[in-house]
Amino acid sequence: MIYLSTRERVRERVRSLEFELNKMMPKQKQGCSAFLPLLLICSALATLPLTSTAVANNSYVVIFDAGSSGSRVHVFSFDTDLNLVPIGNDLELFLQTKPGLSAYASDPKLAAASLKPLLSAAEGAVPPQLRGSTPVKVGATAGLRLLKGNASEQILQAVRDLLKGSSELKSKPEWVSVLDGIQEGAFQWVTINYLLGNLGKRFPNTVGVVDLGGGSVQMAYTISAKHARKAPKPSDPKDSYIKKLALKGAKYNLYVHSYLNYGLLAARAEILKVAKTTGSSCILNGFHGSYKYGGVEYKASASSAGSNMDSCRRECIKALKINSTCIHPKCTFGGIWNGGGGPGKRNLYVASFFFDRAADAGFIDRSQPASKARPADFKTAADRACATKLNEAKSRYPTVQTDDLPYICMDLVYQFTLLVDGFGLDPQQEITLVKQVKYQNSLVEAAWPLGSAVEAAASPSVLEPLIKRMELYAN
Ligand SMILES: O=c1[nH]cnc2c1ncn2[C@@H]1O[C@H](COP(=O)(O)OP(=O)(O)O)[C@@H](O)[C@H]1O
Numbered sequence: 001m002i003y004l005s006t007r008e009r010v011r012e013r014v015r016s017l018e019f020e021l022n023k024m025m026p027k028q029k030q031g032c033s034a035f036l037p038l039l040l041i042c043s044a045l046a047t048l049p050l051t052s053t054a055v056a057n058n059s060y061v062v063i064f065d066a067g068s069s070g071s072r073v074h075v076f077s078f079d080t081d082l083n084l085v086p087i088g089n090d091l092e093l094f095l096q097t098k099p100g101l102s103a104y105a106s107d108p109k110l111a112a113a114s115l116k117p118l119l120s121a122a123e124g125a126v127p128p129q130l131r132g133s134t135p136v137k138v139g140a141t142a143g144l145r146l147l148k149g150n151a152s153e154q155i156l157q158a159v160r161d162l163l164k165g166s167s168e169l170k171s172k173p174e175w176v177s178v179l180d181g182i183q184e185g186a187f188q189w190v191t192i193n194y195l196l197g198n199l200g201k202r203f204p205n206t207v208g209v210v211d212l213g214g215g216s217v218q219m220a221y222t223i224s225a226k227h228a229r230k231a232p233k234p235s236d237p238k239d240s241y242i243k244k245l246a247l248k249g250a251k252y253n254l255y256v257h258s259y260l261n262y263g264l265l266a267a268r269a270e271i272l273k274v275a276k277t278t279g280s281s282c283i284l285n286g287f288h289g290s291y292k293y294g295g296v297e298y299k300a301s302a303s304s305a306g307s308n309m310d311s312c313r314r315e316c317i318k319a320l321k322i323n324s325t326c327i328h329p330k331c332t333f334g335g336i337w338n339g340g341g342g343p344g345k346r347n348l349y350v351a352s353f354f355f356d357r358a359a360d361a362g363f364i365d366r367s368q369p370a371s372k373a374r375p376a377d378f379k380t381a382a383d384r385a386c387a388t389k390l391n392e393a394k395s396r397y398p399t400v401q402t403d404d405l406p407y408i409c410m411d412l413v414y415q416f417t418l419l420v421d422g423f424g425l426d427p428q429q430e431i432t433l434v435k436q437v438k439y440q441n442s443l444v445e446a447a448w449p450l451g452s453a454v455e456a457a458a459s460p461s462v463l464e465p466l467i468k469r470m471e472l473y474a475n
């Protein structure tokens, strides 16, 4: 009887509540709308006085980020309103390991085994009685995208076997996949705007994101519906420039593009390819060696004149194909439409290697989760780095790993060129370099997995058991 009356009260609430979270992938749209009533019920239940059992009603999601340079696991817990709730003292369990899965291209089992310590820590963070209903998802990014032949599929299969064979968490084969760059960029946008409390606001009140990984770089920001209708339509719909999102009652047209091969480590290879055989003016004076990326070795030597900011910039502009044909009103680089700009791009949260190198160069404080900077700061830092000789570099850049030191001028010049010549930022525009975002007095990683977890937490597989637990309680 209590169960029925609770349901009644829920229905009442449902009528007066608007809560909508939608799917990012068009193929799941139908599932989402079919699922909407469940979300409404959960949202309504969250406002009922269930205080003593509130914790029992939280759901957990485990997301593996199989990045090109490392693997990471994130565990999140959500309440029925999709707010993050603490796991122990933090709002997230976050662990990482290096190298990434793609470094084990010839040994899929070993690749999967590299996730074991992360998996057992993640499992330990989920209460035992909830493990069987807690989804574990694995999203691989540029590293696996760039592997040749069926190597990436074999690694994914080994990971599926690992999850099925040695984890209590709920896994499905299709939850272990290579994310496409558009999903990656859209999830990053959701993460940042979720943490800033922007979801549900009008589009000009959201922030744009740039995420510079090792293998690829993504940019995403919202544009007006009018502009979105005029967006160029690529021949393959899965490469669409616009992703439609409906989050917390607001509809967004997200401009999103991922540039494969233009992550920081992949871009080094692109720059070395355009450098003359006499050497690259991006490499510090005193270095003569080679650079390995994606199983290919590139000659990497300083030019006889040593490193030089302006000549290095020209190499970066060539590598980025800034001047390639543009059939749209305006392009970023390589003939890609620039999205048209607008208020959704006014505030940019710029993550991953942008944060790391800015901290290495010393113009932001690594101990702070986020710092304001300007693209021009990368140029000033590059000027100094390019005037450094290899034998002075270690003392000048103590946090940079030895293998990365010859490339410190290249990395900083590339980052400035990418922001200004590529993404069209004013060198003086203030941007936020971000590693973590403060959410309810805790810090949460500014990375795509939270966006994926928000989507997963709103899916039937997570909410159905949750509703059953609530019904059980109400009975
Ligand atoms: O969750 C995170 N927390 C902190 N830094 C991260 C996280 N995810 C990625 N990064 C940053 O991104 C850099 C490389 O990105 P990644 O290995 O994910 O490449 P990819 O995105 O091109 O596959 C890392 O060196 C690190 O600085």
Ligand SMILES: [Ca+2]
Residues within 6 Å of the ligand: 067, 068, 141, 213, 214, 352
């Ligand atoms: Ca990444």
